[in-house]
Amino acid sequence: MSGNIITEEDVSKDTITNKDEIIIPPQQLKEKKLSWHKFRRYDSLDIESRKLHPNFNHGSKNGGWSVILHLAFQSIGVVxxxxxTSPLYVFSSTFSGGIRHNDDVLAVLSLILYTLTLLPLIKYVFIVLRATDNGEGGTFAMYSLLSRHAKIGLIPSQEPADQDVSTFQLENHRVRRASRFKSKxxxxxxxxxxxxLITMLGTSMxxxxxxxxxxxxxxxxxxxxxxxxxxxxxxxIVWISAAILVCLFLFQRLGTDKVGYTFAPIICIWFTFIASIGIYNFIKYDPLVIKALNPKYIIDYFRRxxxxxxxxxxxxxxxxxxxxALFADVGHFSVRSIQISMCAVTYPALVLAYTGQASxxxxNNLDVSDTFFKSIxxxxYWPMFVVAVLAAIIxxxxxxxxxxxxxxxxxxxxxxxxxxxxxTSSKYEGQVYVPEINYLLMLACVAxxxxxxxxxxxxNAYGIxxxxxxxxxxxxxxxxxxxxWKTNILLIISYILVIGSVELVYLSSVLYKFNQGGYLPLxxxxxxxxxMFIWNYVYRKKYYFELDNKISPEKLMDMVTNTNSYRLPGFAIFYSELVHGIPPIFKHYVANVPALHSVLVFVSIKSLPISKVPIEERFLFRRVRPNDLNVFRCVVRYGYTDVRNExxxxxxxxxxxxxxxxxxxFRLSVVESDDKESPKMDQEIDDNDDGGGGIGNGENGDQEQEEIKRDIEFVEKAMLDGVVHFIGEQEVVAGNGASIGKRILIDYAFNFLKRNLRQSNEVFDIPQKRMLKVGMICEL
Incomplete structure (x- = not known):
């Protein structure tokens, strides 16, 4: 949960105490005149993060009306x-005991129309869709959005440089009410x-x-x-339905893009059919159902x-x-495309369909148990039946x-x-497929x-x-x-009183049928x-273990220079989740294998609480001094919709x-060195020196260029000699004195999940032939 936002005062001690690793942002070197005493000094891990790309946009989904209309068409089939297909069962589910009074039909139609308008249309399409996280929707997207604006994350992997990613989009202004609430x-x-926990609950639901x-x-x-x-x-009917479900889930591997274009025409036909039949029934049976717009029928319905x-x-x-789903699927499309398709197609068709059924x-009060098919x-009938089956599949x-x-x-x-x-799509971002989840959903649906x-x-279960x-x-x-949003307090109260109270009334109703199948979703x-809780709990514990036992840069230098370690030709990448420092598993490795590759890069894979991180801003580096060690630290930052290494x-x-x-x-190190040697505080930099960005001319400049060239050639040669990927495989066990609950949670539940799911190398697509696993036991 890399959600906290921190200030520069919050940077860990190893970040601010090592003078050799504090340097100046590169764009400041390009200015004509600079006052050295006005320089603000940054950790070198911030270098790449300062190369911002403010024009970065969320994918091609905002690429003009042609793209928006294509996505709007696709969304009809997917979203x-x-x-x-709710008209298939709404009236029959509402009147499960039959219609007792003819005006009850008007009352239920009135409830349906106002509920459709208030919840899917007003709440989701015009309010909730504004709460996307760089175009991504869903419960976790909202949680991530909150995490960027308040320190509510539970893992301390935050850095000031994270706020400089162009998609972070933090607002600077604050109102007293928001600041006070944020502080609490x-x-x-x-x-x-x-x-x-409520985010996990919403996701699970x-x-x-x-x-x-x-x-x-x-x-x-x-x-x-x-x-x-x-x-x-x-x-x-049950077995035919099960067979159809199996085929549907097997079709998912083709991806949302192909599924959308395949399904969208069918759903368009479906909406055309139900709207047309609704108009036909409205005219033929009872046009006076338009009276349902009067909420008085709802009041009378509850009285009766x-x-x-x-x-x-x-x-x-x-x-x-x-x-x-409309909100969760917005990442597959875009906010504007969802709004267009809902307002222009879905909402009008549903209003006509329910109105026609009520007419x-x-x-025909006695046909309520099969309202949809009886009213065709x-x-x-048969064309509608075929389209209904296809629409239900979709x-x-x-x-x-x-x-x-x-x-x-x-x-x-x-x-x-x-x-x-x-x-699944190289054309549109955010369209994904998860094989394991797909097959688990298939088994659960069939069951x-x-x-x-x-x-x-x-x-009964579905309503809950x-x-x-x-x-x-x-x-x-x-x-x-x-x-x-810093919304006016009166608008917030209005939202809670209107939409919140309506949802609570519905919630109380569906919970009444808890023992009639309602227990299933819970x-x-x-x-x-x-x-989710077991995985997150141990994930956090393991991170804190690594943080408490991390290796300082000084200790690393001592390990590399004062031991009998032999430097092998080649390029080694050590993977770790630890962002602040070098993981303790490296010490375990050096103690058992006295051989290190000529170039070492400690890579921390980190998720930011944003949907995407541009590739240009993804890598942050720090060099462990002295330079001739050729040891680097690297934080690779991903958003939660970025596809890693694929x-x-x-x-x-x-x-x-x-x-x-x-x-x-190298350039910034030279600038710092010149600054220390210069007797002047306001020395000027001439940026006409062959575009060197701060590297001097003449003999010194040539020497510096040689050193850069030598270092780069050394790295490239190490790359050609071979790349080895080291994966730290910590065996997690409960520590001495741990309670029985903690032992069950860590030793059995977590390790069972870990053994039966994908390993790190599979998630990050690391080549098997060039991968080594380093084992270590972590007592939590």
Whole structure:
């Protein structure tokens, strides 16, 4: 959880006490006249971070209207299948006991229309989508956004240089209310843990949606065949649904790009059909259902039905299913494309569909259990059935794609075990596929379908998952309003009173059916939260262990120069999660293998609480003095949507950036040396010296150029001699005196996850033939 933002005073001691490693930002050398006493001195790890690219934008998704409209079309097939197929089961789920009064139809239609307008449209499309993190949505994206503006992260891997990444986008202005609230949040460990836990809960609930959505959508659509033939039994429908689900998940490996273009035309046809049938039923049966716009029918409905009306809200809320997918999937597309497709296509089609069904039910109360298929005109029944089955299949796509996105975010922020992230589109960023999660979701969906068998039981479970996620999203959104947007307090109160209270009423209704299947999403969430908590807990403990036992630069120099270590030709990369210092596993290695490669680079892979880090700003270097040791430290920074080592050759990039760093480091070292020798405080730099950026002319300049050239050639030769990747494999065990709970958590639960999931080399695509693992036991 690399979420904290720190000031320069917070830099660790080894960063500020070593004079040889404190140098001056390179762009300051390019100015014509500089006052030496006005120079601000920085750690050399900041060098690369000062090369900012303020024009960096979030991918090609903002590349003009042609791209936006293409993405809007794609989003119809990926994002709206879930909410678009809700008309299959909303009325039947709401009136599970039948229609008792004809005006109840108007009341439920009124509830559906106002709920659709208030939650998916106003809340998500026009408010929540503003809370994306550089274009990425979902619960973890909101948490990351908060992490950048307040010190709520639980791992101390922050550096001042992180704030200089062009996508960090921090605001400088503060209001007293926001600052006071931020301070209380930062000083409360309980608040930090609580925020992390509700983020994990929200994420787990969205994954639970990814399990329940395919089951209920496909079962609802396939069940329509009963209207045409009595030979189709419930058992056959269940098995056909399971087979369709297996095919759907096998299709995911093609990626969101291909899936979107394949599914979007079908969903467009689906929306056209349900809107047209809605208009037909509205005109034919009862145009007076337009009276449902009057909220008085809702009040009368609760007066007549009391407790039953409250219970029926669990069916009404199913009209909003897929709203969280709309937010979680925004990273696959863009905010503007989602807004266009929702307002122009999805919302109008759904309003017409529900209005048409209500018109039909006003004249045919007894058909409520199969409202959707009963209301279809005879000539278009079979075409509609086929499109319904296809649309139900596609409905699953929204939550599956959203699940992949949030898994990637939680993995990068240290809250999920290692799984492989496959970037499926070179054209659009953010479109990913997670093989392990895909197959686990497939097994879970098939198990739910075979176990529950009916949409009524699945609907009870589904409602809880939908409303829980909505409520948690609102909670994080209120924090964003206070701390980041600096929203007027009256608007915040209005949001809580209107949208918050509506969601709490719906939540109370769905919880009533907890023992009727509602326990299922909570069981899924608790299982996933347990995995996430175990991984994050040990991940943090292990980081603190390395931090407490890190090797100082002085100790490293002593180890390299005062031991019998032999320098082998070649280039060695030591991987570690530790950002501040050299990991203790290196000491363990040197003690057992008295041979070191001619160039050593300690690489720390670090995730920032932002969605993307430009490649130009990804590598930060520091040189361990003296220079002839040829030992470097490197922090490689990624955003939580960056694909690591898959789109670019990592070794080549690292060496290129190292060569640039050597040049800059040498120039700045010369400037510092000249500064110390110069008797003048306001010496001027002439930048007309052959573009050397601070390197002098004449004999000294030639000598300095020779030294740079020699160092670069030494690095390149070491690269040609061979690159070896060292992976630290810490065996984590509970320390002496640990409690039974801690022993179970570390020795059994964490190590079970670690053994059965991908190792570091698989995640970072390290070549097997050039990889060595260094083992070490860490007692936590």
């Amino acid at each position: 709206y299948g879930d909410i678009g 949040l930062e000083n409360s460990n309980f608040a930090k843990f609580f925020l992390l 969205v994954i639970g949606d990814g399990i329940l959505t395919p089951s209920i959508s496909v079962l609802s659509a396939v069940g329509g065949i009963k209207e045409a033939t009595s030979a189709m039994t419930e058992v056959k 039905n009391k407790k039953n009306a409250w219970i029926s809200l669990g069916g009404v809320v199913l009209s909003t299913t897929g709203s969280e 039909y039910l006003r004249k 005109p005879g000539p278009v 409905a699953s796509q929204a939550m599956i794609s959203g699940t992949f996105s949030i898994i990637q975010q939680s993995l990068s922020l240290g809250c999920f075990p290692r799984v492989k992230i496959v970037h 739910v379908t075979l176990g529950f068998r009916t949409t009524a039981k699945i609907g 998952a939908v409303v829980f996620v909505m409520t948690l999203t609102s909670s994080l959104l209120v924090l964003i309003m206070i701390m980041i 069981a899924f969430a608790m299982f996933l939260m347990s995995i 789109q670019e050759p990592f070794e080549q990039l690292l060496v290129e950036r190292l060569v640039e760093f050597i040049k800059e480091d």
